[in-house]
Amino acid sequence: MIRWTTRFALPLVASLCLATTAQAQQATERYIPLGQSPGLSSRYTYMGQIVRIDAAARTVTVGNADTTRTIALTEHTKIWLDRSATRQTTLIGRLEDLQPGQRIEIKYEDYATKDRAAWIKAAVVR
């Protein structure tokens, strides 16, 4: 009788199911204002003000009362310009739209290394 064995199971696990986190942030995330992402904000995201932007290296340095971090943007990093304070819709942004002093929230691509951003929400107040 042909049976499923552990030998068969391995390629199945590897190819059929999702072993990694992938780029899976749900599209609705865009419309959630800074600091309000359910289960993420104030636990797994980093909130602070932009200290410096290095366009060539594609990094942002962000500081808050606790720490200052330099975080890299990847080709997958989403940037959202949160204009809910002025009752306008959230726009998709680029690195060039960010400015020192701006309040931002960052979700890390990997919480363990905290070095790359999966998404950045930047507060636009005017």
Added chain:
Amino acid sequence: MTSAVPLALHRFTLTRLTPIVFVLAACRPAPPPVPVPDPIAKGRAIFFNETFAGNGRTCATCHRAEDNFGLSPAFIATLPPTDPLFVAETNPDLAQNFENPRLMRALGMILENQDGFDDLANNFNMRGIPHLLALRTSVASAAGPRTGWSGDGAPGDGSLRAFATGAVIQHFTKTTNRIAGVDFRLPTNDELDALEAFQLSLGRQEDLTLPLPLKGVVPARGQELFRDNTVGKCNACHFNAGANADPAIFGAGAGNLNFNTGVEDLPDQPADLTGELMPPDDGFGTPGDGTFNTPPLVEAADTEPFFHNNSVMTIEGAVGFYDGNAFNESPAGRLIAAATGSGIELDATQIEAIAAFLRVINALENIREALALLATPNPARTAPSSANVALALEETDDAIRVLAGAGLHRDAVRELQTVERYLRQGPAGDPAPVQAAVQALERARADMIETP
């Protein structure tokens, strides 16, 4: 089903005790009882009534208690034109790029922007509305929570709790600007907790343990085929007819996995035949990897249409899908062929037998749920509330429909029709017809499965 009985009893005793505690408290002249916070009751109220300052929809607009917390095209056909489901037809701000009314009415399909909101006219998916039953058994996986048809439905931490926030943004908005505080308000943390508690309370709380001692020869053969890793091979992904993968194959704790089973490649899908724009649905992630999340099957037979795109109307058709090219040439189909030496090949009798098995376990679940509803007394009385009686009627009706739809267990069907007569009879709160209905439900169950 044996494991479900103590669960129902447990719920029964718990809820039975509540009024006694109240009575005892009332006898004493001491301070009135401190209200115990009940997140499930709070979540239920939010689920049915809260519009989140949006377009008028609630969660229950699409997840109807009377339709297994889902919504079928048949049910949609009974709704008045003023129902908030149809906001795209009644609210000019939502006329464009929010829903496709034709596909909604014909096939129960809802527009979702899983891959982003940057090109609303072209970048969307049309998906069916899933039931919300047995969520306690069908979300956890080794790779994190899996919600929605592609497993990536929730924003934030991706949890069932966070799902509601995404649902408000997608479905409740007053305009496609989707501005928090203007077009809707986001659920608070307390509301998310309560909604999660309520949703987790719905339906089955644990997986079955197959094989069940089924009495009908065809459903019993269907169960064998379902579990046979050389024939049906269903149990590998739908372990114990649930939503989790077989731990012997995929590893302990693998949980609720995603697969690309090729549903998108089905030819002649009803939605495509309408000629309406149906962009391909690429499943999990952005860009997607083509995989979809495994749904539980105990709840399947009475929640047609099937699959993420509502492409198949009958449970026989859904089982037959696995005999076809779309499945056998899919990534999942090919790997199954590689792992077991052959694809899935089922003849008409076997398709019907597996479907009969799925019909019977669905009817048994309907009966379990109806008994649980009838065992939950109205706080003031000894009989269940009229709302519970109405839901027990729906469950009974579903059981009749799935059994009679394939000529199964005619004696059980007769008993279930008796249940309906009893439940429609008598003033609300009269325990006698309810007791008679409970006995008839138990007889119907005994017709289908050996009971200890």
